[in-house]
Amino acid sequence: MQILDGKKTSLQIQDEIRDEVIEIKASGSRPPHLVAILVGDNGASETYVRAKVKACKRVGFESTLIRLESNVSQCELIAIIEKINNDENHDGLIVQLPLPTHIDEKIVTSTINPNIDVDGFHESNLGKLMLNIPSFLPATPYGILELLKRYKVETSGKHCVVLGRSNIVGTPISLMMSRNKFPGNCTVTLTHSKTKDLVQITRQADILIVALGKSEFINSDMIKSGVCIVDVGITRVKSNKTKNGWKLLGDVNYDNVKEKCSYITPVPGGVGPMTIAMLLKNTLSSFRKDFLV
Numbered sequence: 644m645q646i647l648d649g650k651k652t653s654l655q656i657q658d659e660i661r662d663e664v665i666e667i668k669a670s671g672s673r674p675p676h677l678v679a680i681l682v683g684d685n686g687a688s689e690t691y692v693r694a695k696v697k698a699c700k701r702v703g704f705e706s707t708l709i710r711l712e713s714n715v716s717q718c719e720l721i722a723i724i725e726k727i728n729n730d731e732n733h734d735g736l737i738v739q740l741p742l743p744t745h746i747d748e749k750i751v752t753s754t755i756n757p758n759i760d761v762d763g764f765h766e767s768n769l770g771k772l773m774l775n776i777p778s779f780l781p782a783t784p785y786g787i788l789e790l791l792k793r794y795k796v797e798t799s800g801k802h803c804v805v806l807g808r809s810n811i812v813g814t815p816i817s818l819m820m821s822r823n824k825f826p827g828n829c830t831v832t833l834t835h836s837k838t839k840d841l842v843q844i845t846r847q848a849d850i851l852i853v854a855l856g857k858s859e860f861i862n863s864d865m866i867k868s869g870v871c872i873v874d875v876g877i878t879r880v881k882s883n884k885t886k887n888g889w890k891l892l893g894d895v896n897y898d899n900v901k902e903k904c905s906y907i908t909p910v911p912g913g914v915g916p917m918t919i920a921m922l923l924k925n926t927l928s929s930f931r932k933d934f935l936v
């Protein structure tokens with residue numbers, strides 16, 4: 644069994660980005676600039692945004708974190724986004740999800756200028772993904788592809804089973820794994836909460852991508868020997884063994900399945916850090932105007 648080490652790979656990618664930023668600055672240009680908007684005081688969101696800002700610093704990007712009270716109105720939030728949309732000194736804008744329930748996430752997401760939508764959640768960028776037109780790829784599925792690529796995991800002709808059909812992970816990774824390229828060329832089965840005989844399907848998987856949000860859902864009875872498992876799930880549970888009082892669990896019972904796998908991503912240290920690396924990569928692409936329409 645080989646661990647797909649997302650932490651190590653993310654740092655390698657960050658080093659590559661940092662080298663490019665050094666060249667950008669040496670040419671007299673300003674560095675890429677990412678803006679993150681955080682609404683309210685959700686603990687998990689706070690942790691994710693802090694990690695993104697820290698990664699910006701590591702690669703030499705500028706970053707701005709805009710904190711808004713949880714009772715900010717949708718109109719106020721949209722006005723702030725529109726101001727950033729029109730500022731040429733910003734290359735990436737992310738609004739950390741989830742948002743408070745009085746704010747419509749779809750409206751907010753579609754307000755972001757698609758040219759700086761480095762999360763790749765705007766309908767224009769997701770539409771391009773569907774049509775195989777170069778665009779900002781959603782950072783988590785993009786990170787999964789990059790991890791499979793760098794570890795040279797064979798994907799052609801394999802049966803890839805995806806658990807979960809969200810717009811930000813399950814649905815886009817299903818499309819990407821079926822593309823005629825590497826990683827890709829898989830036969831993909833996309834499953835969800837209405838899927839019947841799920842175990843019978845997961846047992847057929849050569850590559851199993853799990854994005855449910857149900858901690859330790861997958862166990863060794865549900866997989867075949869030699870499977871490659873990508874565990875996207877992150878559930879925060881209370882723990883008296885960690886400094887901050889929390890620990891992270893994946894959707895896969897790691898200790899129970901690991902001996903049966905050819906490859907597996909750990910939680911933490913798997914898909915999470917890759918998501919951050921690809922967000923930075925998208926911001927660099929935006930700075931270079933790779934996908935400008």
Ligand code: NAP
Pocket residue numbers: 783806807808809811812813834835836837838841854855856857875876877878914915916918
């Ligand atoms: P989500 O919006 O939370 O949706 C969960 C999906 O799982 C839904 O499609 C649901 O089906 C499906 N599902 C639930 N129970 C199921 C069951 N018993 N069998 C089969 N399918 C089932 O998904 P998400 O936003 O992609 O998040 C999933 C997990 O990934 C969460 O833990 C999240 O925190 C984590 N995540 C991690 C990263 C990262 O960077 N590592 C990034 C994003 C998300 P229905 O559609 O039928 O309801």
